[in-house]
Amino acid sequence: MLQKRTLFELKKHNGINFYMELLQQHHWQMYGLEAIAVWLTSETSRVEVVLLQSDNIVRLLTVFQCTQKKIFESVLQSFIKILSTSMKLNRHFGNSVIFVDTIGDRLKEHSDALVRKHLLTLVQVLLNSM
Numbered sequence: 001m002l003q004k005r006t007l008f009e010l011k012k013h014n015g016i017n018f019y020m021e022l023l024q025q026h027h028w029q030m031y032g033l034e035a036i037a038v039w040l041t042s043e044t045s046r047v048e049v050v051l052l053q054s055d056n057i058v059r060l061l062t063v064f065q066c067t068q069k070k071i072f073e074s075v076l077q078s079f080i081k082i083l084s085t086s087m088k089l090n091r092h093f094g095n096s097v098i099f100v101d102t103i104g105d106r107l108k109e110h111s112d113a114l115v116r117k118h119l120l121t122l123v124q125v126l127l128n129s130m
Contacts (some may be wrong), residue, residue, distance in 0.1 A: 016092040094126040
């Protein structure tokens, strides 16, 4: 019951845009992106419309490119959820040269096996939508 009430209040007060603005603050990126991923899962079409706005695409891309190395794994897991849930966002990011190049750059710079596995999972999610 609490979840429905919370979503109602967030909708009423433009909550998706609030979370998108949180992504501009480094210490809130991980939490904001996870909340967006969860909300997208429960209300795909409603959230997807907001995320596909050009300024929000830029925000998401900036988070993916600029997230600090120590929290990148958490951000990466949220991106996998988002791109697995929304085929429209999946196609958009899959066609973004910047996004795909960033995946390649992140694969080169991270030596952590789990991060690399998640990056390869992200590539697989992008390829499965084609």
